[in-house]
Amino acid sequence: MSTETQKETLGFQTEVKQLLNLMIHSLYSNKEIFLRELISNASDAAEKLRFKALSNGALYENDGDLKVTVSFDPEAKTVTIEDNGVGMSRDDVVEHLGTIAKSGTASFLGQLTGDQAQDNQLIGQFGVGFYSAFIVAEKVDVFSRAAGAPVSEGVHWSSAGEGEFSIATIDKETRGTQIVLHLKEGEEEFADGSRLRTLVRKYSDHIAMPVMMLKEAPLGMEEESEEPVEGEEAKAAKEPKEVAAPELETVNSATALWTLNKSDISEEEYSEFYKHISHDFGNPLTVGHNRVEGNLEYTSLLYVPETAPYDLWNRDAPRGLKLYIQRVFVMDQADQFLPLYLRFIKGVVDSNNLSLNVSREILQKDPNVDKLRTALTKRVLDMLTKLAKNEPEKYVTFWKSFGSVMKEGPAEDYTNREKIMKLLRFASTHTDSSEPTTSLDDYIGRMKEGQTKIYYVVAENYNTAKNSPHLEIFRKKGIEVLLMTERVDEWMMSHLFDYDGKSLQNVTKGELELGETETEEDKKAQEEAAKEAEGLVERLKERLKEKVSDVRVTHRLTESPACLVLNAYDMGAQMRQIMEAAGQAVPDSKPVFEINAEHPLIQKLDQEPDEDRFGELALIIFDQADLAAGGHLADPAAYVTRLNKLLLELSQ
Template sequence: MSEQTTHKNKETRGFQSEVKQLLHLMIHSLYSNKEIFLRELISNASDAADKLRFRALSQSDLYENDAELGVKLSYNEEAGTLTVSDNGIGMTRDEVIEHLGTIAKSGTKDFFAKLSEEETKDSQLIGQFGVGFYSAFIVADAVTVNTRAAGTPADQAVRWHSTGEGDYSVEDIEKAGRGTEIILHLREEEKEFLSEYRLRDIIGKYSDHIGIPVQIQTAERDEEGKETGNKKWEQINKAQALWTRNKSDITDEEYQEFYKHVSHDFAEPLIWSHNRVEGKQDYTSLLYIPSKAPWDMYNRDSKHGLKLYVQRVFIMDDAQQFMPSYLRFMRGLIDSNDLPLNVSREILQDNKVTQSLRKACTKRALTMMERLANNDAEKYQTLWDEFGQVLKEGPAEDFANRDKIAKLLRFSSTHTDSTEQNVSLAAYVERMKEGQDKIYYLTADTFTAAKNSPHLEQFRAKGLEVLLMHDRIDEWLMGNLPEFDGKAFQAITKADLDLSTFEDEEEKEKHKETEEAFQSVIERTKSYLGERVQDVRATFKLHDTPAVVVTGEHEMGTQMAKLLAAAGHEAPEVKYILELNPEHKLVNKMADEADEEQFGLWVEMLLGQALLAERGSVEDPSQFLSAVNKLLA
């Protein structure tokens, strides 16, 4: 905040730096869609009415003998002003400074850094952020806000004024009615919005679903259609909450606009579900899946959840209790007739009705995704690309729906060798080879590392498909997903891997003879490495690679250790098993080496190579490089 200058009850304050950035980027990025400023301001007015209605449940005097809530639009062509006023909750001086001078969202600095890096996507990203009140500056070169909080005296009203540059002024004024009046001083080139026809068109498009009346000041006309010189207020929207209407009466466009009102997102939703339930429970839910991930989706502490209404009365935004964390990208509302009107977040936490509604909303959300996956693969791929990593948190969080979530998961695979995650577990199982009873998978830091892993050599040779997992969360996911469709998952980097089912008797016999002949080399390698490895074994799953390291069946894998370390936890040391390929030239060269010192150099080189391939690093790089250099020399 910059230095403040005060004169009597008027002070000038500097905008928070993030607000300055937002104003600048928004005015330049959203100019092509400038009419949304009216949608945002009417949406805010509707929220203010909702908040007053809720507060008045326990403080009826807040209505001040005026319980007919609504929004009014008027314009003055001579002055070049457009006014949007409401008689909702209003704001105190402190609230004006808090809401109109700062952005109190966690992660805003990271968000604006992202805007700078991806300028071509600024419009879309700003839309996700939700610009609200500041959208007024898209069309206005100055904005004045007169507001009085419900329940406060007339002389405690506040005027806020800014030209959208570096600062704004705040002063005390008198205001007879409660609520907020926003006066937009339109730029010369934006005078198109000083037209009744234009305003009606915008409200019809964006705000018909608002649950309170939106009125416009219009000229009175006589029987012959001539203006009388008087003005009257005319309602221009249905003023019925959209979710209370019959589904058959609601158009797709209305659903889409209501989504934008609920979410403050500019993009169209991907899919929605409107559901009315009567019986043991009585509620309505309207759930949306966005088409783009929210900018703060990976911040599990950021606010998320559904809007909660009880008997059509707005209770709270971001009611997290109705959706599990792995579905935090869902948007929409729930309107319950069973919860008490004085419900609080604390009461919701342990309420049986809440738990039942949470189960129902979770099931509905998963069913929406399942239907989309079955009926529109392209749209579902969009959903997965945006929200897949969050959905992968599901099996660990929601045991009851683990099987449903598993059907929704998508992975990369050796079937396509594409980085796109578009292979379902059902499709994998359908392609399994005769005699295959496990779903094989590999986790790695990147898709390239997974695709080129030496562990895949025999799988490719035998035509066995392997899921290639390269998201940070995959190791955590697989720790909570033991099987699918009766088939157990098998990490191909584990020591208990057995591919003998896919070998003929001749091959098995040959491998047995080779292993017996190679036993002395195994013992010699064990003796050299000592406690540095858990064990040394021969393996026949390799073709072009001399050695790999694997972990024991119940030991922590490399990716899980990295995941814990990245989260700041102390991960136990991973002790590897070194597997040598007795049919590889380099291993045979090592086996033929009589000199113990030279033999040791070969072991160091092969172990170092295997560790680099598995985890990208070796414990002692100088020892590894020294061995390589000596062998080369």
């Protein structure tokens, strides 16, 4: 390297400072993963050069033998990872090594607790990448030059990971990137050939790029003979000899994992490759490896993670599969091959039916992309169906991590709506647990004789749903109701109308139909109750006309005096609250006020002769019904005033 020029010192992005601090102080139990991360980055850089060189062979600079080289120096206490890949310009280095170019970083860092076990899990979701070098290094030097750039445009980046870094322009003869780790005191174990070879084989064995190290001399061949030599042998020994170039050997298998037969791949090898492409610490929940031949030829290696990434809810976050075409790397985050609700899937797709001369724009116009998307989506849903059937405990883990995202599916993917609905899980009145473990098939299997509908309630939280007055008649008759409490639920259910021949009904909307579970005796009692309460209903309609669209006698209630029921096509309370909180206009609508004519409070109300007092009591019961349904009172102060007035009257 020549003399440095244009040297300057810059500060890290705030988020990088926080992440580096965490790296340096918290990840002692996972420190060896630095090698996996740096080799992964180096491999990606080489793959990217191979793709770029398809249209510009000069980028190879007469060196098309792509590889990653790992070396070490025990005396200097350094470990070096080098690639002859695409390399970086000065601007690239500042952008990629001085900032974390991922949206949502601040929210991720806000979740860090200082608890090392928990934080390790979060970092696994985040992907540590280049910054993992500082787990074992007190200083890191990076030397890089972009492929095709002049020798004089090399870059030297250096930092001790303490808030700033220096960057300078240098001469660099070879393209690509060299990272030199100056090991911390106590981390000398990594400046050892045997240790590094073990880690390469453990973490990076089945990446497609060869990882090279100096070939070790056979045991017993390291020392020179100390026996005296005479005559011609002594003369020959004194003559200068050519020094042989260091001999490199490939440490890993350097065979793309997805190209091997499934029977030749161990579970551990699948897991380590997953960590390579996902930068996750944990193992995947399940893996699907398939080779398809015919009109559409492709190989897919798909993984379902165990833990959700920190930016799962950012629908604009980078996502997608690694795309290879005829084993040539093309794109790192190809998001065209899976729908958005499956954005958590990691993996590789290698196709023979796409042109190597592709870009994101060309991919969008290629009909084979749609075929691949259809096939891969079906493959993932089949993987999840198999997981739910054969390993239900693992599926519970999956649902906790990704269930909310899967609920986006029915609206986004109508073709696979039935498959997705089969995978949905909900809490239910069948159990006392708030855990969403009930499937629609489970529900149907427990339906009462004569029941034709799948009943559900949407509420703000589990307790509100479980204790909703709308469920009283269902408890009395032993009819199961699904309890939905996530923000996405009401929106999802607006796109679902039936499943397996059974219609879905929100118990808080429209006329309640219980089918054949209602006897003729039940219906006759309802008619008589409605007839007897006609006068009360008319009085309530007049008093509450500004608040309700109708008043009627209910058959939903057995314990509560009243409840509010939405019209069949009205927006639910949960969705209304979400839209209002987002500043969105919501359509004006009024609920139906249903009264339990047999309840003592309603009977007492019916007997109240004073119309003013009748009106006050009616408003109190109306507001109570609103609160019981999880609503938010428009005028809480007025409700409190009326209630206090009533309490004072009762105490006199």
